[in-house]
Amino acid sequence: MLAKTYGSAVHGVDARTIMVEVSVEQGTKFFMSGLPDSAIKESQHRVEAALKTCGFFMPRNKTVVNLAPADIRKEGSAYDLPIALCVLKASGQIASETLDHYLIMGELSLDGALRPIKGVLPIAIQAASEGFKGFILPEDNAREAAVVGNLDVFPVKSLKHAVDFLTGKVAIESLRIDSKEVFAAQLNTYDTDFKDVQGQENIKRALEIAAAGGHNVIMIGPPGAGKTMLAKRLPTILPPLSLQEALETTKIHSVAGKLSRETGLLTMRPFRSPHHTVSDVALVGGGGNPQPGEISLAHNGVLFLDELPEFKRTVLEVMRQPMEERKVTISRAKVSIDYPANFMLVASMNPCPCGFYNHPEKECVCAPGIVQRYLSKVSGPLLDRIDLHVEVVPVSFDEMTANRKVETSEVIRERVVRAREIQSSRFSGQTYVYCNAMMPSNMVKKICNINDAGKSLLKTAMERLGLSARAYDRILKVSRTIADLTGSEEIKTEHLAEAIQYRSLDREGWAG
Template identity: 80%
Template sequence: MLAKTFGSAVHGVNAKTISIEVDVAQGLKFFMSGLPDSAVKESQHRVGSALKSSGFFMPRKRTVVNLAPADIRKEGSAYDLPIALCVLQASGQINSGKLDQYLIMGELSLDGNLRPIKGALPIAIQARQEGFKGFILPADNAREAAVVKDLPVLPVSNLKEAVDFLEEASVIDPVCVDAHEMFATRQNDYDSDFKDVQGQENIKRALEIAAAGGHNVIMIGPPGAGKTMLAKRLSTILPPLTLNEALETTKIHSVAGKLIRDTALLTTRPFRSPHHTMSNVALVGGGSNPQPGEISLSHNGVLFLDELPEFKRSVLEVMRQPMEERRVTISRARFSIDYPSNFMLVASMNPCPCGYYNHPEKECVCAPGVVQRYLSKISGPLLDRIDLHVEVVPVSFDEMTANRKVETSEQIRERVVKARGIQSHRFQDHESVYCNAMMPSNMVKQLCAVDDAGKALLKTAMERLGLSARAYDRILKVSRTVADLAESEHIRAEHLAEAIQYRSLDRDGWAG
């Protein structure tokens, strides 16, 4: 007897429907076809134990499981539940006419209970597009999938519940999630706030400019100056996620299995801070079973690389192309996968190995030439993609203990949102550009024109400070953002002056 239902395979951040067919006939042995990986092949043992624990049995006949299309590789343990239900139907232990009307996914434990799966959100989106009557899945994934409208999401905790529903012996109420209400109430649920930061007003200003224009930023300063604390608060002043951005970001975390249990939707911008011992694959994604890397997990958010020179040079270099293209392509012999990677890079570093070069109080003990060698660990092409270089100095005791009023993240965010609104209007005819940092060179010349006073200031800065040619466009982009924050239509000399001070690493002789 033949039984059929449907599951799904996730490739990249999208899903493709898979037909699951089981035939039980005279003969012996269990066969599985359709390019299953080891985890799928092992489902025979999980399904057999789960059936026995749930009061059923594995048929002692020739059982053939086919996962179609047969030329697409099937990965993971999420096919356990649909295979088990098809085995029951094909062996006559249940009789349901609804099996092929639903998309079914779930990993079985040996006692018949269900474990959560990866990629529930993209699978639910695909199920709605293909018009399935509903999506049967583990209860732990139900809220995540229920974000998708017009698709009944039916949570089950074990195999017996799924059987009873399909045989109409019980009713399962679909899970309902009001994504708009949840999104509206949790957009600003951050654990940190700029009001906790005493002093460092110049660094706060630099981060405000970075957030307003989408600029990458690097902070250089001694240990304990507050670089990490400031970086962690950058996401709190970025414009709130739109619903489309939240869905796109949630899909990536869902595919990677990084969503917290019972989380329906990511409502705040992600902040990722990987350790400097990470590999190339961990950063950009990939592997034998490709998974999104840190640059994709920080999509629409912030990627923070602490102690930048300690990262392997090869790791940093593979990040250059995704930073430009806002996506990363993982290519293999049989397929190619695209992951979005539109993130803000925030990096921090000590100015030298001992950490105290240019320190106002402590003396640097590094040998001559060591500082320059330390900084040279970061390549010029990577620095070329970072708009703001900010020197961080330690906070004095008086500043730490001062009882002065400090701006909150919400107050800073209001100015950032207003500046982003100006940029949205400016770039409304350019689909691939929506903030100042994304402007190509030809657009910089057109939209960042300066007057004679500004040109004179730029010329003086280039000559006296020894700024490199690559700094020129960066200064213009940052000055455009400074002007937007000031709600100025034109870039004035004071906007350029502020932008010039954020090019520390471009100055001749900065590292001795």
């Protein structure tokens, strides 16, 4: 007897529907076809134990399981539940006329309970687009799938629970979540705020510019100056996620298995801070079964690299292309996967190994040439891709204890949102360009026009600082953002002057 239902395979951040077929006929042994990986091949033992625990039996006849299309490799343990249900129907232990009307996924434990799986959101989106009657899945993943509004989601606790639902013994109410309501309720609920930061007004200004234009930024200063504290508060002044951005970000975290049971939709911009011992693959993604890396998990958010020179040089260099293209392509012999990687890079570093070069009070004890060698760990091409270089000076005691009124993140965010609205209008007819930092060179020439006084100022800065052509474009983009923050249609000389000072930490001018 033949039985079939449907599952799904996730490739990158998209899903593809897989037909699960089981045939039980005369003969012996258990066979599995359709390019399954080791986890799927081992499902025979999990399915057999779960069936026995739930009061069923594994047929001793010839049992063939096929996952179609057979030329696509399938991975993971999420096919346990559809295989078990098809085995029950094919062996005549249950009668269900609607088994092939559903998309079914779930990992079985030996007692028949269901464990959560990865990649539920892209699977649910695909199931809704193909018009399935519903999606049967583990209870722990239900909120994530219910974000897709036009799909009936049926959470089940165990194999027995799924059998009772399909045979009509138990009615399960479809889980419905108003994604817009959830999104609005949890928007901008951050635990940190810029009002907690005393002093450092120049750094706050630089971070406001970075947030307004989507620019990358690096902070250089001694230990304890507040670099990490400031970086952690950057997401609080970024524009709120749109619903589309939230879905994109949630899909990536779903594929990586980073969503908790209570989280159906990510409503805050992600902040990822990998340790400096991170590997190339962990940062950009990859592996035998390609998974998104930290730069993709930071999509639509912030990637913070603390103590930048301590990262391996190869790790930093693999970021250069994704920073330009806003995506990372992972290529294997038989498959090529694109993961989005539209992130803001925020980096911090000490000015030298001892940490006190250029400190206003403490003396640097590094030997001659050590500072230059330390800064050389970060390559010129990578520094060129960072728009703002900011020196962080320790806060004095008087500043820390002053009762001065400090702007909240909400106030700063309002200015950032206004600047982003100007940019949104400016780039309304463009594809993949949403903010000033994303402008290609040909667009910079059209949009970032400067007068003769500005050209003279920029020429002098280029010659004295030894800046590259890419740095020239970065200065124009930053000055355009500063003009947007002030509501100016033209880039004025003062806007250029402020933008130029944020390139003053290029290596040629910093350590020599």
